[in-house]
């Protein structure tokens with residue numbers, strides 16, 4: 001049971017409210033970890049020299065807010081809830097020189113794949129092959145742009161699967177999309193001799209903003225509608241580069257329409273801007289024919305960035321960019337100056353896995369499984385939460401849930417987290433929505449989780465409308 005340090009100002013009155021505030025702050029900052037058991041109300045009241053009712057009132061309110069859980073026989077403990085959703089100040093409408101960044105949350109992401117399905121045997125086989133066949137010299141520093149064997153396999157793979165226009169010289173191996181985008185921004189800034197004005201989709205992945213700001217880019221938000229990024233809004237933005245997610249917009253799940261694709265390329269060609277295509281979950285396309293990447297349509301204007309993070313595991317930190325030759329050289333140089341490149345053994349192993357068809361086999365299997373999970377989640381949401389409209393499910397590992405007028409997305413996110421779903425509220429003006437991941441929840445558990453979430457929401461609504469007197473009365 002935790003010892004609690006609470007700062008109370010006894011002369012100010014409102015002691016229950018002060019206890020609530022202190023506990024809320026301790027939970028949100030992580031000082032009180034999830035599942036920590038709190039002292040019994042009687043004990044805490046005695047320690048603080050207060051009447052027990054004051055502590056009961058504070059605990060009850062926090063239970064109603066979902067921050068604490070009370071169980072008969074177990075006592076009160078900190079709830080297992082998703083971390084604090086991003087606040088309004090964290091939307092992509094500010095320059096790079098803000099205060100300390102708070103979006104460094106490293107909890108499970110809705111877009112994380114099923115890590116239990118990592119192809120351990122196939123990866124082990126590839127590593128064994130590499131370790132038994134590579135000459136000693138191969139373990140030296142590799143090419144900072146990536147080992148040639150992997151660049152060749154990837155160029156062929158991306159041409160075949162994503163309709164990319166790629167030669168091995170245009171491929172640079174990086175430690176994931178995040179690092180790829182970051183290196184591209186550094187290279188563009190160096191080429192231009194100053195900060196780059198970078199347009200980002202709004203809404204977008206708030207987790208990427210700290211990384212983008214760190215490159216010195218000046219960020220300009222550009223709205224997204226049901227066809228994807230609104231290219232007309234780019235025209236007056238002064239952007240020299242734009243970061244887009246055409247295959248499956250994050251978070252809305254919209255696939256960039258053919259008309260918008262043409263407009264975007266036209267805009268980039270007219271203005272000389274660079275389009276950075278974040279192809280983060282493009283391997284997973286369920287309903288319609290695969291949509292090729294933008295890069296294949298305009299290889300001299302578009303940089304494609306992808307990784308194995310959704311196909312296999314983010315922890316591998318293995319990805320690629322495909323860039324026009326001068327930019328590919330600049331990115332390779334940036335990587336050489338930064339850290340001399342990615343681990344060579346994993347690169348050879350991935351080359352072997354792709355070359356022998358193991359990567360394709362794994363993807364085909366995961367595509368079938370994720371489709372089943374996606375269908376189960378969409379069905380359960382329609383049945384138990386009819387006030388929530390599901391969108392963006394033709395691809396990827398998450399869906400976009402738009403909440404109707406009487407459902408609050410942030411409350412729903414808390415209920416979903418408690419029910420074991422991985423979620424992220426969407427923080428953008430005028431949007432009342434959340435992202436729900438379906439990759440890690442087996443289909444047979446989906447219906448129960450969504451039912452729990454719907455019940456939890458109904459209970460929260462009831463507790464918010466219950467008169468405060470009856471709430472106090474119960475605890476005494």
Ligand SMILES: Cc1ncc(COP(=O)(O)O)c(C=O)c1O
Nearest residue numbers: 111176177178205250280307309
């Ligand atoms: C939209 C988007 N882009 C990029 C990334 C980062 O990908 P990587 O692991 O390849 O760096 C993520 C990770 O969740 C993402 O959601």
